[in-house]
Amino acid sequence: MTHSTSPKRGVLDVWLVSLMFLLLGAGIVLYGRRDWLPPLASRHGAGIDDMLRYLLFTTGSLLFVAFTALSWLVWAGGRRHVVTQRVAAARTEVVVSLLLGMLMAAVAEGGVLAIGMPVWKEYFEAAAPPDAVQIDVTAQQFFWNVRYPGADGVFGRVRNELVDEASNPVGLDSADARGADDIYLVNQFIVPVDRPVHIRLHSKDMIHSFFLPHLRVKQDVIPGMTPEITFVPTKEGTYELACAELCGLGHYRMQGIFKVVAQRDYERALREEASK
Amino acid sequence: MSHSDSFIRKYIFSTDHKIIGIQYILTGLAMALVGGTLAGLIRLQLGWPGLQWPLLGKLMPVGMPSGVMTPEFYMALVTMHGTIMVFFFMSFVLVSGFGNYVVPLQIGARDMAFPLLNMLSYWIGLLGAIVILLSFFVQGGAAAAGWTAYPPLSAVASAMPGSALGQTLWLLAMALFIASFTMSGLNIVATVLSLRAPGMSMMRMPLTVWSYFISAIMGLLAFPPLTAAAIMLLFDRHFDTSFFLPSGLIVAGKLLPNHGGSPLLWQHLFWFLGHPEVYVLILPALGIALDMLPVFSRKPVFGYRLSVYCLMIVAVLSMIVWGHHMFVSGMSPFSGEYFSISTMLITVPMTIIGVNMLGSLWGARITLATPMLFALGIIALFGVGGFGGLFLGNATADMQLHDTYFVVGHFHLMIGGVTLLGTFAGIYYWFPKMFGRQMSEALGKAHFWLTFLPFFTVFFMQHFVGLQGAPRRYYAFTTYEYLNRTHGQNVVISLVAFLLMAGQLVFALNFIWSLVAGRASERNPWHATTLEWETSSPPPHGNFVEIPTVHRWAYEYSVAGEALDYTPQTVPARQVAVTA
Ligand code: HEM
Ligand SMILES: [Cu+2]
Numbered sequence: 139m140t141h142s143t144s145p146k147r148g149v150l151d152v153w154l155v156s157l158m159f160l161l162l163g164a165g166i167v168l169y170g171r172r173d174w175l176p177p178l179a180s181r182h183g184a185g186i187d188d189m190l191r192y193l194l195f196t197t198g199s200l201l202f203v204a205f206t207a208l209s210w211l212v213w214a215g216g217r218r219h220v221v222t223q224r225v226a227a228a229r230t231e232v233v234v235s236l237l238l239g240m241l242m243a244a245v246a247e248g249g250v251l252a253i254g255m256p257v258w259k260e261y262f263e264a265a266a267p268p269d270a271v272q273i274d275v276t277a278q279q280f281f282w283n284v285r286y287p288g289a290d291g292v293f294g295r296v297r298n299e300l301v302d303e304a305s306n307p308v309g310l311d312s313a314d315a316r317g318a319d320d321i322y323l324v325n326q327f328i329v330p331v332d333r334p335v336h337i338r339l340h341s342k343d344m345i346h347s348f349f350l351p352h353l354r355v356k357q358d359v360i361p362g363m364t365p366e367i368t369f370v371p372t373k374e375g376t377y378e379l380a381c382a383e384l385c386g387l388g389h390y391r392m393q394g395i396f397k398v399v400a401q402r403d404y405e406r407a408l409r410e411e412a413s414k
Numbered sequence: 415m416s417h418s419d420s421f422i423r424k425y426i427f428s429t430d431h432k433i434i435g436i437q438y439i440l441t442g443l444a445m446a447l448v449g450g451t452l453a454g455l456i457r458l459q460l461g462w463p464g465l466q467w468p469l470l471g472k473l474m475p476v477g478m479p480s481g482v483m484t485p486e487f488y489m490a491l492v493t494m495h496g497t498i499m500v501f502f503f504m505s506f507v508l509v510s511g512f513g514n515y516v517v518p519l520q521i522g523a524r525d526m527a528f529p530l531l532n533m534l535s536y537w538i539g540l541l542g543a544i545v546i547l548l549s550f551f552v553q554g555g556a557a558a559a560g561w562t563a564y565p566p567l568s569a570v571a572s573a574m575p576g577s578a579l580g581q582t583l584w585l586l587a588m589a590l591f592i593a594s595f596t597m598s599g600l601n602i603v604a605t606v607l608s609l610r611a612p613g614m615s616m617m618r619m620p621l622t623v624w625s626y627f628i629s630a631i632m633g634l635l636a637f638p639p640l641t642a643a644a645i646m647l648l649f650d651r652h653f654d655t656s657f658f659l660p661s662g663l664i665v666a667g668k669l670l671p672n673h674g675g676s677p678l679l680w681q682h683l684f685w686f687l688g689h690p691e692v693y694v695l696i697l698p699a700l701g702i703a704l705d706m707l708p709v710f711s712r713k714p715v716f717g718y719r720l721s722v723y724c725l726m727i728v729a730v731l732s733m734i735v736w737g738h739h740m741f742v743s744g745m746s747p748f749s750g751e752y753f754s755i756s757t758m759l760i761t762v763p764m765t766i767i768g769v770n771m772l773g774s775l776w777g778a779r780i781t782l783a784t785p786m787l788f789a790l791g792i793i794a795l796f797g798v799g800g801f802g803g804l805f806l807g808n809a810t811a812d813m814q815l816h817d818t819y820f821v822v823g824h825f826h827l828m829i830g831g832v833t834l835l836g837t838f839a840g841i842y843y844w845f846p847k848m849f850g851r852q853m854s855e856a857l858g859k860a861h862f863w864l865t866f867l868p869f870f871t872v873f874f875m876q877h878f879v880g881l882q883g884a885p886r887r888y889y890a891f892t893t894y895e896y897l898n899r900t901h902g903q904n905v906v907i908s909l910v911a912f913l914l915m916a917g918q919l920v921f922a923l924n925f926i927w928s929l930v931a932g933r934a935s936e937r938n939p940w941h942a943t944t945l946e947w948e949t950s951s952p953p954p955h956g957n958f959v960e961i962p963t964v965h966r967w968a969y970e971y972s973v974a975g976e977a978l979d980y981t982p983q984t985v986p987a988r989q990v991a992v993t994a
């Protein structure tokens with residue numbers, strides 16, 4: 139065939155490219171199979187981790203197969219002198235494509251429906267049980283205002299007009315007696331282990347996002363909306379709260395401390411705060 | 415063309431689609447240099463947070479006083495990097511640049527349907543690029559609210575320094591860009607519909623043309639909502655409206671007078687554009703890859719018809735999945751379920767496109783020329799990036815991964831990487847057509863190795879930084895104890911990113927050197943079948959001395975019994991049998 143001016147076919151290139159794809163396929167699997175997630179500390183988080191592990195496993199395996207195939211195709215095709223398989227029959231093309239397309243759909247939709255959706259539903263649809271710890275959080279540039287309802291179990295009324303950044307950051311209405319025993323903290327949370335925590339979120343200014351990596355909790359807080367979340371911490375420890383939505387130049391340091399402790403310690407801590 | 419054409423009419427204010435295409439490409443490459451430099455600064459900060467760089471401090475006394483980057487400057491860098499890369503690099507070079515240059519040639523047209531509109535589109539686009547660059551120099555600096563510009567951050571001038579004049583200029587630049595991009599898209603649609611050469615039926619068009627055609631239609635459908643949103647945001651900023659601002663906002667201790675708006679509305683409008691936009695960028699790259707594989711495999715593309723249908727299905731589905739960017743925004747959990755399921759449906763056509771790429775290598779005779787290397791790289795990035803999409807489109811998994819570096823890794827592989835490799839493949843492949851000279855293969859291959867492997871490494875690793883819980887748009891990861899373990903990874907990522915950037919010098923060298931001193935190219939250097947190779951290189955004004963007549967599809971390689979292993983689309987059936 140007349141290929142005088144076509145680019146030369148280097149043997150070395152074929153070797154290198156083919157080897158590269160082979161190594162990439164293996165590398166992906168080796169790198170990906172390490173345990174990357176922050177240690178888990180919540181009940182619904184186990185479901186999220188199952189979802190992630192399922193995806194890591196399926197996509198990792200499929201990528202390994204695909205990269206090996208790619209490597210082989212380059213290897214074989216780079217050494218071939220005549221085309222051996224010009225066009226597949228139209229039927230073959232359709233069957234092969236649809237089969238693999240459906241396989242992927244099964245992997246993807248199957249994951250969503252079988253593993254993902256139940257967790258999603260549990261997380262969003264379960265009403266907060268009556269014994270849940272109630273916390274009211276107001277995010278602002280660049281910290282978290284944290285309120286507990288105090289002994290009466292009811293939050294005092296707040297009004298935006300009353301906000302004074304120095305003396306009354308959340309705008310607590312002193313005319314409302316129920317607010318008198320509210321406990322107010324900044325960037326500090328303390329909750330008992332193995333009891334549902336119900337958090338109501340507000341934002342004063344920008345969009346923030348309440349992200350507890352170890353508890354697999356993330357909820358955007360859009361001003362004007364008051365999303366509520368419920369989850370159950372399952373492991374005692376001190377965890378970090380991060381902001382996961384760009385909210386300004388201090389976004390990267392909008393840190394909170396989220397302590398999960400035994401029920402007794404939790405009660406004592408709240409009593410101490412209340413007496414302050 | 416008449417000789418009285420002045421240089422200015424011919425090369426500057428030209429209505430010739432080829433000149434306009436090259437103008438777009440060169441402008442976009444210049445913008446890439448800016449966007450890439452910004453990425454370098456970002457990586458400098460993330461690799462060595464808070465370190466002092468006295469020399470940079472002298473160059474940028476405001477952003478890096480005494481050589482240490484300020485958080486507000488970091489955010490401006492990230493925002494401008496994203497904006498420039500998506501709108502003023504990729505959209506310019508890959509979509510408008512090659513779209514302009516290649517589409518009319520490949521369908522056998524003399525020019526675009528509306529040449530004057532085409533020229534206007536370039537100049538308005540250029541104006542947008544200039545405005546975005548100038549915004550660095552205004553009071554408060556460039557916009558810093560992210561390329562997604564979510565209000566209230568982007569709506570309230572006192573929210574952060576970049577939200578002052580910088581954000582207004584950002585919106586202005588976007589408006590100019592959208593106007594320009596719309597004209598250019600309209601032109602492509604009209605050209606493909608009305609100016610195809612005799613015999614060039616739709617189902618004989620190369621997949622490149624199909625991908626540009628479909629991507630242009632998507633652009634036309636998706637941009638209007640963002641245009642409206644941008645205007646509404648300008649009104650919120652300057653005329654005290656409250657489209658995106660709710661009641662009771664308290665910024666920096668001051669209660670704002672706004673009433674009844676919704677920041678969530680912006681997210682819907684933005685992503686109704688934003689998601690299709692990523693396909694507007696990626697489809698042309700896929701089309702180019704699907705067309706390059708046959709040229710260097712010497713066999714027809716696998717599953718031509720299926721690919722066409724899949725491109726269409728992707729386009730339709732992409733308009734109804736925008737909510738997967740908002741799973742944790744607080745929208746109804748039922749919407750989350752819907753958007754998960756619809757997003758996962760896209761895997762079907764996307765997988766088929768991937769399978770068709772692999773199928774095109776089956777039983778092939780492969781030549782690893784530079785454009786082919788980049789096309790193979792596209793397959794790899796598309797595979798890994800696509801699988802990353804399975805994580806993010808799944809609402810349950812996305813709860814943990816949303817707004818972390820997993821997302822950054824994912825979208826860079828797709829709209830950063832597939833498109834980048836597509837751009838390079840296109841440049842190496844069509845350079846002889848544009849300038850009549852061949853680029854150096856040796857340098858081209860070196861460039862491939864210095865691009866593909868570092869790019870893959872950087873963004874593959876970022877997925878795992880995200881799995882460890884590192885949020886994106888963070889100035890530093892030093893505040894958090896649980897992120898300490900990502901520090902070493904960030905150093906590695908930064909070092910490899912610098913290698914990647916240095917590798918682009920090889921490309922710059924090759925490009926400029928080949929432009930002046932490259933080996934003269936023959937008319938059809940790759941022995942390809944499509945129409946652009948049937949005319950001289952570079953083609954004359956009007957493209958073809960005589961409009962060609964098309965007799966077959968674009969993939970007639972290795973027809974049995976023929977001496978030549980390629981049969982151009984213009985060869986009549988009575989000379990060489992038509993095989994599809
Ligand atoms: C030279 C290689 C590149 C490097 C090292 C790089 C690096 C980065 C980094 C570190 C970020 C910040 C992520 C964050 O904090 O959220 C970023 C953001 C981004 N990059 Fe790149 N990038 C590169 C090329 C590209 C390309 C080619 C595109 C093309 C589309 C692109 C599009 C974006 C976008 C859209 C963002 C998001 C900006 C935002 O969060 O508002 N990048 N990049
Ligand atoms: Cu934030």
Ligand SMILES: [Cu+2]
Nearest residue numbers: 689736738739
């Ligand atoms: Cu999307």
